[in-house]
Amino acid sequence: MSGQFSNALDLADWSQRRLAQVEQTLRQGIDAHAPAGLGQAMRYAVLDGGKRLRPLLVLAAAEAVGVDLEAAVISAHPSAVAAFRAACAIELVHAYSLVHDDMPCMDNDVLRRGKPTVHVKFGQAQALLAGDALQALAFEFLTPQDGSTDLQVQAVQVGLLARAAGYQGMAGGQAIDLASVGLPLNEAQLRQMHGMKTGALLLCSVRMGAVCNGKPPAQVTSSLAAFAQALGLAFQVVDDVLDVTADSATLGKTAGKDAAAKKPTYVSLMGLQAAQAFADKLYQEALAALAGSGLNPTSTQALRALARQVVQRDK
Amino acid sequence: MSGQFSNALDLADWSQRRLAQVEQTLRQGIDAHAPAGLGQAMRYAVLDGGKRLRPLLVLAAAEAVGVDLEAAVISAHPSAVAAFRAACAIELVHAYSLVHDDMPCMDNDVLRRGKPTVHVKFGQAQALLAGDALQALAFEFLTPQDGSTDLQVQAVQVGLLARAAGYQGMAGGQAIDLASVGLPLNEAQLRQMHGMKTGALLLCSVRMGAVCNGKPPAQVTSSLAAFAQALGLAFQVVDDVLDVTADSATLGKTAGKDAAAKKPTYVSLMGLQAAQAFADKLYQEALAALAGSGLNPTSTQALRALARQVVQRDK
Numbered sequence: 001m002s003g004q005f006s007n008a009l010d011l012a013d014w015s016q017r018r019l020a021q022v023e024q025t026l027r028q029g030i031d032a033h034a035p036a037g038l039g040q041a042m043r044y045a046v047l048d049g050g051k052r053l054r055p056l057l058v059l060a061a062a063e064a065v066g067v068d069l070e071a072a073v074i075s076a077h078p079s080a081v082a083a084f085r086a087a088c089a090i091e092l093v094h095a096y097s098l099v100h101d102d103m104p105c106m107d108n109d110v111l112r113r114g115k116p117t118v119h120v121k122f123g124q125a126q127a128l129l130a131g132d133a134l135q136a137l138a139f140e141f142l143t144p145q146d147g148s149t150d151l152q153v154q155a156v157q158v159g160l161l162a163r164a165a166g167y168q169g170m171a172g173g174q175a176i177d178l179a180s181v182g183l184p185l186n187e188a189q190l191r192q193m194h195g196m197k198t199g200a201l202l203l204c205s206v207r208m209g210a211v212c213n214g215k216p217p218a219q220v221t222s223s224l225a226a227f228a229q230a231l232g233l234a235f236q237v238v239d240d241v242l243d244v245t246a247d248s249a250t251l252g253k254t255a256g257k258d259a260a261a262k263k264p265t266y267v268s269l270m271g272l273q274a275a276q277a278f279a280d281k282l283y284q285e286a287l288a289a290l291a292g293s294g295l296n297p298t299s300t301q302a303l304r305a306l307a308r309q310v311v312q313r314d315k
Numbered sequence: 316m317s318g319q320f321s322n323a324l325d326l327a328d329w330s331q332r333r334l335a336q337v338e339q340t341l342r343q344g345i346d347a348h349a350p351a352g353l354g355q356a357m358r359y360a361v362l363d364g365g366k367r368l369r370p371l372l373v374l375a376a377a378e379a380v381g382v383d384l385e386a387a388v389i390s391a392h393p394s395a396v397a398a399f400r401a402a403c404a405i406e407l408v409h410a411y412s413l414v415h416d417d418m419p420c421m422d423n424d425v426l427r428r429g430k431p432t433v434h435v436k437f438g439q440a441q442a443l444l445a446g447d448a449l450q451a452l453a454f455e456f457l458t459p460q461d462g463s464t465d466l467q468v469q470a471v472q473v474g475l476l477a478r479a480a481g482y483q484g485m486a487g488g489q490a491i492d493l494a495s496v497g498l499p500l501n502e503a504q505l506r507q508m509h510g511m512k513t514g515a516l517l518l519c520s521v522r523m524g525a526v527c528n529g530k531p532p533a534q535v536t537s538s539l540a541a542f543a544q545a546l547g548l549a550f551q552v553v554d555d556v557l558d559v560t561a562d563s564a565t566l567g568k569t570a571g572k573d574a575a576a577k578k579p580t581y582v583s584l585m586g587l588q589a590a591q592a593f594a595d596k597l598y599q600e601a602l603a604a605l606a607g608s609g610l611n612p613t614s615t616q617a618l619r620a621l622a623r624q625v626v627q628r629d630k
Contacts, residue, residue, distance in 0.1 A: 034487055035487045035511070036494035036495075038482055038486065100447060128415055129493070132411075133487070136477050140474070140478055144474075145474050152466040154474075155473070158454055159469075162458060163451075167346060167353055171447050171448035171451060172351075175349070175350050175441065
C-alpha cells in the first residue's frame with residue numbers, strides 16, 4: 001500500500017511550493033534593519049541555503065493530520081499559519097545552532113553550505129549575537145501577536161521547541177558530542193548523543209506540525225513520534241556515511257571532518273556497509289510506524305517521500 | 316500618598332520571602348544531571364548570585380495587578396505559578412546574556428558576581444552551550460506542561476520575552492553596544508542602546524508580571540510601561556555612576572571597565588553630578604507613572620520600593 005501512494009507524490013514539486021512560502025515568511029520576519037549589522041548576519045545565516053528538512057517535516061506532519069496548506073487558504077486558517085510559522089521557527093533554531101557550532105571554540109569550521117561561516121564573514125561577536133537573536137526569533141515566530149494563530153497552539157508549540165532545543169535535546173547532545181571526541185562510544189551511547197543533538201529537533205518538527213489543529217489522538221501522536229525517531233536516527237547514520245563517501249564540494253561543508261577529529265560515528269563503529277544497511281532498516285521502521293498510525297495513507301505521502309529522500313540523499 | 320505607603324513595606328523582608336521561592340524553583344528546574352557537565356555550568360551561571368532585580372520586578376508587578384503570592388496559595392493559583400515561573404524565566408535570559416557577554420569574543424571579562432566567569436571555569440565551548448541552553452530553558456519555564464498555568468498566559472508571556480530578548484531588544488542593544496565602542500554617541504543614541512540592551516528586559520519583567528491574571532486595563536498597561544521605562548533608564552545611569560564611584564570588590568565585577576574600554580556612558584556624556592541628578596529625576600518620573608495608574612497604592616508599594624532601591628544602591 002504505502003509504496004503505491006508514495007509514488008503518487010512529486011516531492012520536488014510539493015517541496016518547492018511549500019518552501020516558497022517558508023522562504024517568504026523567513027525573509028519578512030528577519031528584519032534586515034536590525035541594528036548594527038545584526039540583521040545582515042541573521043539573514044546570512046538563514047536565507048538562501050540548507051535543505052530545509054525540518055520545515056518540510058513540520059508541514060508534512062501538519063498535512064498528515066489534515067491541515068490544508070494550499071496557498072489560497074493559508075492566511076484564513078489559523079492551523080495553516082501555525083504550521084508555516086512553526087516551520088520557520090524550527091529552521092531558525094537549526095540555523096542558530098549551526099552558527100554557534102561553527103565558531104572557533106566549538107567545531108571551528110570555515111565553510112557551511114558552500115559559503116564562509118557566519119563568524120568568518122561577520123566576526124565572532126556578531127556570530128554569537130546573531131545565534132542568540134535567532135533563537136529568540138524562533139519563539140517570536142511561534143507567538144504572533146496579531147491573532148492569526150490560536151494561543152493554546154502557540155503555547156504547546158513553544159513547550160515542544162524549547163525542550164527540543166535545550167539541555168534535554170539539542171544543546172545537551174552537543175555537550176555530549178564535545179565531551180566524547182576521541183572516546184570509544186558504543187552504539188547505545190552514540191544513539192543517545194545523536195538522539196539529542198539531531199533527533200530532538202527532527203522529532204519536534206513532526207510534533208509541532210501534528211498539533212497545529214489541536215491535540216491529535218494518542219495513536220497518531222505515538223506513531224508519528226516513532227516515525228520521527230527512526231527517521232532522525234537514519235538521518236544521522238546517512239550523515240556519517242556521506243562524511244566518508246562524499247566530497248566537500250557536494251556536501252557544501254568540509255568532508256571527512258569527523259574522522260579527522262576522531263569523532264565516533266556509525267561508520268567507525270559498524271563499518272560502511274553495515275551502516276548503509278542500518279539506514280535502510282530504519283527507513284523501513286519509519287514507514288511501518290506511519291502505516292500503523294491510523295492516518296489516511298494519502299495524507300501521509302509527503303512524510304513517506306521525505307523519509308525516502310533522507311535515506312537516498314547524496315549531500 | 317506614595318511616600319507614606321512605600322515606607323510601610325520592608326523591602327528586604329518582602330524580597331527575601333519571594334526570592335526563596337524563586338531560588339527553589341530555579342534549583343529544581345535546572346537539572347544538575349544535564350549531560351556532560353552542561354548542568355553544572357548552567358547552575359553555576361544562575362544559582363547563588365545576582366541581585367535578582369528582574370524576578371522581583373515580575374513579582375511586584377504581579378502583586379500590583381492583584382496576584383496573591385503568599386506561599387500558602389502559590390501552588391493552587393495558576394496566576395501565582397505563572398508569576399514565579401516568569402520571574403525565573405527572565406532571570407535565565409539575563410543569566411545567559413551575562414555568560415555570552417563575558418566571553419573572550421565579547422567583553423572578555425573574567426570576574427562576575429565575585430566569581431570566575433563561566434568560560435573561565437568551564438571553557439568557552441561549554442559556556443556557549445550553557446548560555447544557549449539557558450535561553451531555551453527560559454521558554455521551558457514559561458510553558459509548564461502540567462496544567463499549572465493558563466495556556467493563553469503562557470503564550471502571551473513567551474511573546475513578550477522573545478521580543479525583549481531578541482534583535483528588537485537585548486541582543487539588538489548588545490550589537491549596538493559592540494559597534495559603538497570609542498564612538499561619540501549623543502544622549503538619544505545612548506538611550507536607544509540602553510533601552511534595548513538593558514531596558515527591554517526590565518520592561519518585559521513588569522509586563523510579564525502584569526499579565527499573569529490576564530490582560531489588564533489599558534491605563535494600567537501604559538502606566539506600568541512608563542514606570543518600567545523610567546526605571547530601566549535610571550538603572551543604567553546608576554550603573555554608569557557606580558562604574559566610576561565604586562570599587563571592584565563592592566561591585567563584584569571589574570570597575571572602571573567602561574572608561575578603560577572607551578565606551579560611551581552617561582557619566583562621560585553629562586558628567587558625574589548631572590548623571591546622579593538625572594537618575595533622581597527618572598526615579599520621580601517612575602513614581603509619577605505609578606501614581607497615575609489607577610492601581611491601589613498599597614498594591615504598588617513593592618514596585619515603589621524596588622525603584623527606590625535601584626536608584627540608591629551602591630553596587
